Amino acid sequence: MAQVxxxxxxxxxxxxxxxxxxxxxxxxxxxxxxLMQQGGGSTLLFAxxxxxxxxxxxxxxxxxxxxxxxxxCAVCDGNQRDSRVLCVVExxxxxxxxERSGAFRGxxxxxxxRISPLDNVGPEDLRIGALIERLKSGVFAEVILALSSDxxxxxxxxxLGEILAGFPGVEVTRLxxxxxxxxGLGNADExxxxxxLQGRVGL
Amino acid sequence: MAQVxxxxxxxxxxxxxxxxxxxxxxxxxxxxxxLMQQGGGSTLLFAxxxxxxxxxxxxxxxxxxxxxxxxxCAVCDGNQRDSRVLCVVExxxxxxxxERSGAFRGxxxxxxxRISPLDNVGPEDLRIGALIERLKSGVFAEVILALSSDxxxxxxxxxLGEILAGFPGVEVTRLxxxxxxxxGLGNADExxxxxxLQGRVGL
Numbered sequence: 001m002a003q004v005x006x007x008x009x010x011x012x013x014x015x016x017x018x019x020x021x022x023x024x025x026x027x028x029x030x031x032x033x034x035l036m037q038q039g040g041g042s043t044l045l046f047a048x049x050x051x052x053x054x055x056x057x058x059x060x061x062x063x064x065x066x067x068x069x070x071x072x073c074a075v076c077d078g079n080q081r082d083s084r085v086l087c088v089v090e091x092x093x094x095x096x097x098x099e100r101s102g103a104f105r106g107x108x109x110x111x112x113x114r115i116s117p118l119d120n121v122g123p124e125d126l127r128i129g130a131l132i133e134r135l136k137s138g139v140f141a142e143v144i145l146a147l148s149s150d151x152x153x154x155x156x157x158x159x160l161g162e163i164l165a166g167f168p169g170v171e172v173t174r175l176x177x178x179x180x181x182x183x184g185l186g187n188a189d190e191x192x193x194x195x196x197l198q199g200r201v202g203l
Numbered sequence: 204m205a206q207v208x209x210x211x212x213x214x215x216x217x218x219x220x221x222x223x224x225x226x227x228x229x230x231x232x233x234x235x236x237x238l239m240q241q242g243g244g245s246t247l248l249f250a251x252x253x254x255x256x257x258x259x260x261x262x263x264x265x266x267x268x269x270x271x272x273x274x275x276c277a278v279c280d281g282n283q284r285d286s287r288v289l290c291v292v293e294x295x296x297x298x299x300x301x302e303r304s305g306a307f308r309g310x311x312x313x314x315x316x317r318i319s320p321l322d323n324v325g326p327e328d329l330r331i332g333a334l335i336e337r338l339k340s341g342v343f344a345e346v347i348l349a350l351s352s353d354x355x356x357x358x359x360x361x362x363l364g365e366i367l368a369g370f371p372g373v374e375v376t377r378l379x380x381x382x383x384x385x386x387g388l389g390n391a392d393e394x395x396x397x398x399x400l401q402g403r404v405g406l
Contacts, residue, residue, distance in 0.1 A: 004278050004302045007271040009256040016249045021237045027225055033296050034224045035253070036260060036269060037315065043257035046219045047250040050238070053212040054246035057239060066239060068210040075207050093236050099207045112240065 010036065062134070064110030064127055065092045075108055082106040084141040088131065088160065090114045090148060098146060106144075109134065114147060114156040123159055131160075135167050145174040149195075213239065265337070267313030267330055268295045278311055285309040287344040291334065291363065293317045293351060301349060309347075312337065317350060317359040326362055334363075338370050348377040352398075 005011065010032055017028035035043045057066050060073035067073030075095060085106030089095060092110045111126040134140070143164055147153040157174060164172045178196035179188055188196070208214065213235055220231035238246045260269050263276035270276030278298060288309030292298060295313045314329040337343070346367055350356040360377060367375045381399035382391055391399070 004268075004281065004299065006299070007260050007269050007277075009252070009259045009271065010269050012252045013256040016252045020234050022230055022233065029296055030225065031223050032256070033294065036256065036262070040257040043253055047253035047257065049212070049215045049219045050246055050250035050253065053216040053235070053239065054243040054250065056212045057210050059239070065207075066210050066213050068212065074210075078207065091236065093232055096207065096209070 006032075059092075059112075061130070063095075063108045064112055064130075065095055065108065080105070083139055085144065086134065086140045086142070087144045087146050089146050090153070090156070094146065104144075107140075111156070114152045115159055116152040116155075126156075128160070128163065132163065135164070135170060138169070140170055142171045142173060145172065147174070149175075149177050209235075262295075262315075264333070266298075266311045267315055267333075268298055268311065283308070286342055288347065289337065289343045289345070290347045290349050292349050293356070293359070297349065307347075309345075310343075314359070317355045318362055319355045319358075329359075331363070331366065335366065338367070338373060341372070343373055345374045345376060348375065350377070352378075352380050 006014070013035070014025075014028045014032045017023055017031050018025055020028075023031070035046070056068050058068070058070055059065075060067045060076060061071070062076045063073060065073050065075045082105055085104075086109055087098065087104055087106055088109045088111065089098070090111055090113060092112075095108050095110065098104050098108075109127070109131050111128065111131070113121050113126055115121060115123055115126070135143070145157045145160060147157050161172060164170060176199055177192070178199050179185070179192065185193065209217070216238070217228075217231045217235045220226055220234050221228055223231075226234070238249070259271050261271070261273055262268075263270045263279060264274070265279045266276060268276050268278045285308055288307075289312055290301065290307055290309055291312045291314060292301070293314055293316060295315075298311050298313065301307050301311075312330070312334050314331065314334070316324050316329055318324060318326055318329070338346070348360045348363060350360050364375060367373060379402055380395070381402050382388070382395065388396065
């Protein structure tokens with residue numbers, strides 16, 4: 001007797017779900033079954049949302065954030081922004097938390113990733129060429145590297161540091177490292193404490 | 204200055220993704236960004252797979268498995284099945300592992316869930332009425348309760364046990380509980396060992 005399996009449309013859906021980041025084979029199966037059990041209407045609305053996002057949203061050629069217009073975006077076109085400061089982030093998702101902090105009102109540049117040899121991501125996969133083009137305009141006086149404080153983030157910061165040395169008029173800074181807000185010393189790991197000590201500031 | 208946020212189509216996609224089982228707000232954002240970065244073509248194919256699954260796949264009215272036909276399914280219509288044995292499972296996903304075990308060649312009945320007051324799932328939400336209708340046909344000599352060995356599975360088994368007592372011609376059995384294959388005694392928890400001892404069989 002032939003082995004019983006899911007109908008082909010369900011198998012195709014599962015194989016698409018498995019490609020999503022953080023979704024394993026078991027989760028993909030569970031999500032597919034959940035979608036099937038929601039009834040067709042709700043799943044069709046979901047598919048439509050996906051199609052709308054895929055067709056209507058572009059990557060801003062300047063900063064790398066999402067935009068519904070082919071040129072420009074809500075971040076780059078916002079007025080009252082300090083046009084002399086550029087904040088370099090790894091992902092477009094990093095822009096919203098920085099905006100919410102209220103501590104930065106300059107421009108952004110998303111690299112669309114970070115250097116990570118284990119994931120086969122090299123400098124040529126990042127939006128570094130677009131960054132150099134923006135710096136050549138000469139309007140920026142400071143570049144803030146707002147990258148992760150892990151190995152890949154450090155490697156990307158070091159690589160960018162060498163390139164940015166070619167723009168002597170541009171000051172290059174990076175985010176402070178230290179104790180997170182609300183965290184006691186008991187919860188901080190040794191590396192965090194070491195960096196908090198090294199970066200200590202006068203009262 | 205207005206707070207920057209994702210364009211509306213991206214926000215709509217994130218809110219759909221957040222409803223999926225096991226997907227939190229952070230994962231939903233990460234998956235949406237990943238989909239956006241795949242480029243439109245790949246996301247449109249995904250949406251199409253979702254639409255095909257939603258439009259072409261039905262729940263079999265008899266066993267509850269997925270089917271591409273409005274009546275019947277690959278499981279119910281398979282020949283060479285033992286028509287006297289019915290295996291009751293919680294989810295349609297439980298059918299494939301049982302099939303793969305090769306140890307069962309009877310018919311199936313998916314309840315589409317299990318009794319779980321914490322999740323607001325009561326007996327009336329399950330396919331118990333359809334189960335009773337199938338048993339009334341009188342062809343089944345045995346019902347195997349292949350439910351989870353946790354609190355909700357036990358509660359569902361007890362509830363079904365009372366209902367099935369109304370069919371005196373039907374023998375009701377359940378899956379054995381004990382050591383999993385390949386597991387040493389050191390890895391087994393106390394409850395598993397207790398059940399393995401209680402269910403010990405002659406050599």
